[in-house]
Amino acid sequence: MPNVISTDICIVGAGPVGLFAVFEAGLLKLRCHVVDALPQPGGQLSEIYPKKPIYDIPGFPEILAGDLVTNLIKQIEPFHPTFTLGERVERFAKLDDGSFQLYTTDGTEIQCKAVAIAGGLGSFEPRKPAVENLEQFEGGKGVHYMVRDPEHFRDQKIVIAGGGDSALDWTNFLANVAADVTLVHRGTTFRGAADSAEKVKTLAEAGKIKLVLSSNVTHLHGNGKLAQVTITGNDGTAETVPLDHFIPLFGLTPKLGPIGEWGLELTDDAIVVDTLDYSTSLPGVFAIGDINTYPGKLKLILCGFHEAALMCQGAFKYIYPDKKYTLKYTTVNGVPTL
Numbered sequence: 377m378p379n380v381i382s383t384d385i386c387i388v389g390a391g392p393v394g395l396f397a398v399f400e401a402g403l404l405k406l407r408c409h410v411v412d413a414l415p416q417p418g419g420q421l422s423e424i425y426p427k428k429p430i431y432d433i434p435g436f437p438e439i440l441a442g443d444l445v446t447n448l449i450k451q452i453e454p455f456h457p458t459f460t461l462g463e464r465v466e467r468f469a470k471l472d473d474g475s476f477q478l479y480t481t482d483g484t485e486i487q488c489k490a491v492a493i494a495g496g497l498g499s500f501e502p503r504k505p506a507v508e509n510l511e512q513f514e515g516g517k518g519v520h521y522m523v524r525d526p527e528h529f530r531d532q533k534i535v536i537a538g539g540g541d542s543a544l545d546w547t548n549f550l551a552n553v554a555a556d557v558t559l560v561h562r563g564t565t566f567r568g569a570a571d572s573a574e575k576v577k578t579l580a581e582a583g584k585i586k587l588v589l590s591s592n593v594t595h596l597h598g599n600g601k602l603a604q605v606t607i608t609g610n611d612g613t614a615e616t617v618p619l620d621h622f623i624p625l626f627g628l629t630p631k632l633g634p635i636g637e638w639g640l641e642l643t644d645d646a647i648v649v650d651t652l653d654y655s656t657s658l659p660g661v662f663a664i665g666d667i668n669t670y671p672g673k674l675k676l677i678l679c680g681f682h683e684a685a686l687m688c689q690g691a692f693k694y695i696y697p698d699k700k701y702t703l704k705y706t707t708v709n710g711v712p713t714l
């Protein structure tokens with residue numbers, strides 16, 4: 377049975393702009409379901425620069441990107457949004473009654489009255505290591521490019537590859553979950569945070585994980601399911617080890633992905649919108665944040681917030697063409713709940 381969700385607005389993308397759109401929709405008593413291909417909300421802020429300070433959010437002289445995401449999630453709590461994370465929206469259909477159905481990679485179906493695309497620079501796709509037969513073991517056969525649910529690896533033998541924050545953080549975390557953890561890194565020094573690298577080294581010295589430096593995973597073996605990997609040192613020595621899962625964590629790069637195939641008017645991989653309400657060329661579908669384009673567009677979080685507010689007014693009119701909405705301030709009404 378497919379997982380079917382019904383809502384007013386389906387927001388594609390849980391970056392800062394998609395998250396804030398939930399707030400603006402909530403003020404209009406519109407329910408939202410938010411879908412993101414990443415396993416966590418926050419878009420670029422969580423994935424690329426969680427520890428970077430941001431200086432141009434009104435009211436915050438300085439705020440860490442990760443803290444802004446935390447605040448945005450707290451701000452939308454009164455509206456009880458629902459989320460599908462770790463699944464990419466692949467396609468959608470507009471029905472005769474003007475409503476929509478969206479479908480994700482994992483078979484989730486979202487039925488909604490309007491669609492808000494807040495897909496940023498697109499969905500993040502993994503940077504894959506140069507291992508010849510990697511693709512043979514993708515799709516549940518043993519190779520994972522992100523950790524969606526750490527419990528999936530409980531009591532399993534895993535090999536992680538990489539030298540950045542993700543590889544270090546997940547090695548430290550999964551050391552307490554998996555039966556056996558090996559971290560393979562092509563260099564001798566790590567790009568990730570120094571304290572995470574220190575923790576990895578301490579775990580290795582205590583024999584809780586295996587740390588293999590100056591090496592790469594060069595070949596995967598198995599019959600339909602991954603069973604062994606070959607780890608080759610920079611000096612040419614090779615070792616084949618048994619495992620259940622290989623997790624190469626070399627970062628993610630954003631690509632427009634399926635959004636480019638949805639028949640919307642595009643310019644330079646961005647969705648053309650009307651700045652009246654950020655509507656696209658297809659009535660009922662709106663685009664906000666980094667994904668859209670219009671004369672004078674600035675790819676800034678604060679511009680995306682403004683777009684989210686106007687988009688929700690447009691979505692309200694699309695959903696309830698005969699209802700009149702009068703703007704009320706949150707200070708007068710408090711934050712209403714749904």
Ligand code: FAD
Pocket residue numbers: 388389390391392393394411412413414418419420421424425428429430431432463464465466494495496497498499500632633634635664665666667675676677678680
């Ligand atoms: P994003 O943050 O890109 O989020 C989009 C989300 O959509 C992603 O999580 C993606 O996984 C998801 N998605 C895409 N396609 C699909 C799909 N088909 N299905 C499901 N999910 C999908 N801006 C500022 O205002 N101030 C700054 O100081 C600042 N510093 C920056 C520093 C760096 C290093 C970078 C890279 C950017 C910076 N920016 C800054 C820009 C800012 O990050 C973007 O403007 C902002 O992230 C746009 O938000 P968004 O919600 O539109 O998109």
